[in-house]
Amino acid sequence: xxxxxxxxxxxxxxxxxxxxxxxxxxxxxxxxxxxxxxxxxxxxxxxxxxxxxxxxxxxxxxxxxxxxxxxxxxxxxxxxxxxxxxxxxxxxxxxxxxxxxxxxxxxxxxxxxxxxxxxxxxxxxxxxxxxxxxxxxxxxxxxxxxxxxxxxxxxxxxxxxxxxxxxxxxxxxxxxxxxxxxxxxxxxxxxxxxxxxxxxxxxxxxxxxxxxxxxxxxxxxxxxxxxxxxxxxxxxxxxxxxxxxxxxxxxxxxxxxxxxxxxxxxxxxxxxxxxxxxxxxxxxxxxxxxxxxxxxxxxxxxxxxxxxxxxxxxxxxxxxxxxxxxxxxxxxxxxxxxxxxxxxxxxxxxxxxxxxxxxxxxxxxxxxxxxxxxxxxxxxxxxxxxxxxxxxxxxxxxxxxxxxx
Amino acid sequence: xxxxxxxxxxxxxxxxxxxxxxxxxxxxxxxxxxxxxxxxxxxxxxxxxxxxxxxxxxxxxxxxxxxxxxxxxxxxxxxxxxxxxxxxxxxxxxxxxxxxxxxxxxxxxxxxxxxxxxxxxxxxxxxxxxxxxxxxxxxxxxxxxxxxxxxxxxxxxxxxxxxxxxxxxxxxxxxxxxxxxxxxxxxxxxxxxxxxxxxxxxxxxxxxxxxxxxxxxxxxxxxxxxxxxxxxxxxxxxxxxxxxxxxxxxxxxxxxxxxxxxxxxxxxxxxxxxxxxxxxxxxxxxxxxxxxxxxxxxxxxxxxxxxxxxxxxxxxxxxxxxxxxxxxxxxxxxxxxxxxxxxxxxxxxxxxxxxxxxxxxxxxxxxxxxxxxxxxxxxxxxxxxxxxxxxxxxxxxxxxxxxxx
Numbered sequence: 001x002x003x004x005x006x007x008x009x010x011x012x013x014x015x016x017x018x019x020x021x022x023x024x025x026x027x028x029x030x031x032x033x034x035x036x037x038x039x040x041x042x043x044x045x046x047x048x049x050x051x052x053x054x055x056x057x058x059x060x061x062x063x064x065x066x067x068x069x070x071x072x073x074x075x076x077x078x079x080x081x082x083x084x085x086x087x088x089x090x091x092x093x094x095x096x097x098x099x100x101x102x103x104x105x106x107x108x109x110x111x112x113x114x115x116x117x118x119x120x121x122x123x124x125x126x127x128x129x130x131x132x133x134x135x136x137x138x139x140x141x142x143x144x145x146x147x148x149x150x151x152x153x154x155x156x157x158x159x160x161x162x163x164x165x166x167x168x169x170x171x172x173x174x175x176x177x178x179x180x181x182x183x184x185x186x187x188x189x190x191x192x193x194x195x196x197x198x199x200x201x202x203x204x205x206x207x208x209x210x211x212x213x214x215x216x217x218x219x220x221x222x223x224x225x226x227x228x229x230x231x232x233x234x235x236x237x238x239x240x241x242x243x244x245x246x247x248x249x250x251x252x253x254x255x256x257x258x259x260x261x262x263x264x265x266x267x268x269x270x271x272x273x274x275x276x277x278x279x280x281x282x283x284x285x286x287x288x289x290x291x292x293x294x295x296x297x298x299x300x301x302x303x304x305x306x307x308x309x310x311x312x313x314x315x316x317x318x319x320x321x322x323x324x325x326x327x328x329x330x331x332x333x334x335x336x337x338x339x340x341x342x343x344x345x346x347x348x349x350x351x352x353x354x355x356x357x358x359x360x361x362x363x364x365x366x367x368x369x370x371x372x373x374x375x376x377x378x379x380x381x382x383x384x385x386x387x388x389x390x391x392x393x394x395x396x397x398x399x400x401x402x403x404x405x
Numbered sequence: 406x407x408x409x410x411x412x413x414x415x416x417x418x419x420x421x422x423x424x425x426x427x428x429x430x431x432x433x434x435x436x437x438x439x440x441x442x443x444x445x446x447x448x449x450x451x452x453x454x455x456x457x458x459x460x461x462x463x464x465x466x467x468x469x470x471x472x473x474x475x476x477x478x479x480x481x482x483x484x485x486x487x488x489x490x491x492x493x494x495x496x497x498x499x500x501x502x503x504x505x506x507x508x509x510x511x512x513x514x515x516x517x518x519x520x521x522x523x524x525x526x527x528x529x530x531x532x533x534x535x536x537x538x539x540x541x542x543x544x545x546x547x548x549x550x551x552x553x554x555x556x557x558x559x560x561x562x563x564x565x566x567x568x569x570x571x572x573x574x575x576x577x578x579x580x581x582x583x584x585x586x587x588x589x590x591x592x593x594x595x596x597x598x599x600x601x602x603x604x605x606x607x608x609x610x611x612x613x614x615x616x617x618x619x620x621x622x623x624x625x626x627x628x629x630x631x632x633x634x635x636x637x638x639x640x641x642x643x644x645x646x647x648x649x650x651x652x653x654x655x656x657x658x659x660x661x662x663x664x665x666x667x668x669x670x671x672x673x674x675x676x677x678x679x680x681x682x683x684x685x686x687x688x689x690x691x692x693x694x695x696x697x698x699x700x701x702x703x704x705x706x707x708x709x710x711x712x713x714x715x716x717x718x719x720x721x722x723x724x725x726x727x728x729x730x731x732x733x734x735x736x737x738x739x740x741x742x743x744x745x746x747x748x749x750x751x752x753x754x755x756x757x758x759x760x761x762x763x764x765x766x767x768x769x770x771x772x773x774x775x776x777x778x779x780x781x782x783x784x785x786x787x788x789x790x791x792x793x794x795x796x797x798x799x800x801x802x803x804x805x806x807x808x809x810x
Contacts, residue, residue, distance in 0.1 A: 003641030003665040009580060009614060010671060011546075014521040020677040041475055049469025056461045064454025068654040070446055104509055104658075104680040111679050115545065116419040120525070136678035140520065141416075175414060209414060236408030249473040251685030253509075260408040266415060272425040273541035274516050275509040279684050280656030 021365040029359040035391040037378045038359040040334045046305055055288040071280040073272050075102025079287045092231045098261045102278045106243040106255035112267040114141035117175045125177045127155050129366030131185040134178055147368035154191030157198045164206050176209040182217040183333025186366050186377035196229050203237045215243040216333035218299050221307040223331050236260035247299050252282040313380040313388050320396030334381040346376040352398050358391045426770040434764040440796040442783045443764040445739045451710055460693040476685040478677050480507025484692045497636045503666045507683045511648040511660035517672040519546035522580045530582045532560050534771030536590040539583055552773035559596030562603045569611050581614040587622040588738025591771050591782035601634050608642045620648040621738035623704050626712040628736050641665035652704050657687040718785040718793050725801030739786040751781040757803050763796045
């Protein structure tokens with residue numbers, strides 16, 4: 001077939017859309033012997049394959065007619081009931097089943113929120129740095145992304161206030177602040193208690209929503225859990241996103257949204273025309289998984305497993321990276337964020353590293369303002385202990401080489 | 406929690422969005438003893454539960470690390486390879502793996518197309534009547550829906566030409582024509598060979614895309630398959646949507662899109678920010694299902710199964726409905742479309758019917774211009790043979806009652 005060009009028929013958003021840096025790198029590095037510290041993918045070693053096989057076998061015996069059929073757009077009612085209990089017990093979040101929507105991953109939750117709240121050119125404030133998948137989602141809804149610096153206690157509050165004042169003066173309507181409160185992607189920073197309270201106050205006084213995206217909160221290696229923003233907010237301005245990709249199975253594409261009933265209802269209507277409903281079979285498997293106490297067990301063993309990997313990566317960094325390279329010590333999650341000396345370019349380092357079968361994600365895509373050239377993100381989640389060791393050693397050598405030039 | 410109202414923060418599209426008439430009715434009728442001729446849901450009797458249980462057990466033994474992990478946004482490569490073979494053998498569609506995107510149902514395919522091609526107020530032409538889920542998707546992308554009458558041979562070509570001329574004069578840019586070529590939802594009509602050719606010509610001369618949505622094409626009860634529009638189009642203007650909801654399992658939410666490589670690439674980038682990727686486990690199950698010859702077998706037995714139900718419903722209609730009520734005889738699919746006398750209102754009939762535990766979908770939501778008050782859609786897919794009999798008998802009585810008033 002010789003095809004005519006249809007480029008002129010694309011929408012303006014589609015023409016401007018940049019592919020996801022992570023999704024694209026995952027294709028590049030899909031070759032044998034690659035030691036990938038790039039994607040924030042869980043380690044298949046801890047996938048509950050055996051448990052799931054057992055659950056599905058029962059499910060097909062007893063409930064195939066339901067588990068293979070369309071479900072309601074809101075998500076399986078039994079699963080939403082179970083989640084109401086779970087979020088109360090684990091996070092002190094009080095909600096009804098009508099305040100929960102089950103989604104194809106928390107990415108879909110973010111997309112539905114953007115559809116529900118954003119008119120063209122309205123803005124969402126994000127961290128500098130922050131997860132760039134969220135930027136793409138905002139832009140797909142014709143919104144703007146505005147960055148506010150993040151330090152080791154999360155989003156800088158003074159900066160947030162100034163930014164909101166300035167954007168208001170410029171006539172840009174900010175609709176929401178997007179935060180990843182625990183072990184933020186990519187910085188690893190956890191939003192302090194004080195700042196959680198302040199952001200809630202700012203949302204009230206500026207008539208904003210807070211999008212609280214917490215895919216890593218279950219994976220805390222040390223210290224005490226901080227309460228989610230949604231549990232501290234009395235006005236209903238927080239929309240809380242959770243994911244089962246890090247604690248159950250990313251391939252099942254399951255997440256959920258908690259929010260006030262009316263906004264969840266708006267999101268349900270949006271989802272009706274996006275994909276009708278979430279995968280029923282996967283929801284049933286997850287329901288059984290939770291009811292059999294397997295999720296709690298899995299989370300506990302995952303914490304132990306990933307803590308070891310973090311400690312190992314930190315030790316290797318200490319050993320192999322030169323002293324003018326800086327990084328954080330995250331208390332949980334999957335990521336360590338690296339600051340090279342200002343003069344260095346992490347994307348050049350990546351090009352060299354890939355030639356030596358080592359991959360990571362360069363930091364710049366995480367900065368909505370295009371800064372961060374000298375940063376990069378390492379994930380300790382997926383690579384083996386041995387690969388972490390040799391990859392960090394190789395990266396250390398490459399950095400030293402570049403610095404000596 | 407007492408929540409503040411956030412209504413003023415909704416986007417204009419979200420404020421205007423009407424819930425899906427089918428998704429909403431499915432919640433209403435979710436009560437025991439309801440004889441539903443409403444949703445186009447497959448009959449769980451033909452779900453391949455046993456086969457799937459067997460496949461999953463092997464899968465978890467051998468491939469849990471892959472089947473539970475994130476996949477690429479494009480979809481599992483092995484599955485796309487299998488689909489290339491399948492569409493060549495079954496529908497004479499020639500394509501490469503880069504021309505296929507696997508989606509969470511064909512609904513998601515439609516959503517991604519709209520995102521890729523529609524700027525605000527640009528239009529998609531649809532049948533009068535046509536599947537209203539597609540209307541909601543167009544509107545969610547800020548597009549307009551314009552209706553063109555459908556008769557027993559599908560979309561009326563003279564009307565299509567006039568409509569395109571008129572909209573062009575009015576300054577509205579039409580970007581695509583949406584057609585369901587086989588056993589259309591809701592009319593049951595199949596687009597004739599002559600009209601298929603004509604629509605392709607019209608797309609070329611008017612610089613349009615054709616969105617060919619074919620969820621029912623595999624379920625032909627009699628007569629010869631007509632070639633899909635995409636197999637007859639040399640310019641690459643057709644985007645072809647298929648679903649596994651009717652032949653495999655709707656709960657697995659699997660569909661795929663075929664189109665020219667560049668537009669598929671635009672859709673992949675859009676999907677990266679919508680839900681990252683399609684459910685991996687479900688894709689592996691489907692792959693095994695196809696490779697084991699189970700899909701072909703299932704389609705054959707489904708045809709036999711649903712043909713009996715259609716014949717039964719047609720016989721009951723003949724027996725119980727008065728002679729001034731008209732309907733079609735579809736050669737496949739799930740639906741029979743009913744025309745009451747002009748004076749009657751199908752939504753009033755629905756209200757009465759639900760009181761007697763019988764449900765269907767009133768026709769008006771299928772008409773983008775708000776007409777069709779005297780029509781309704783019956784689905785013979787999900788109800789049992791006995792329920793079809795008693796439901797049609799009851800509906801016949803209710804219609805006669807109303808006519809005699």
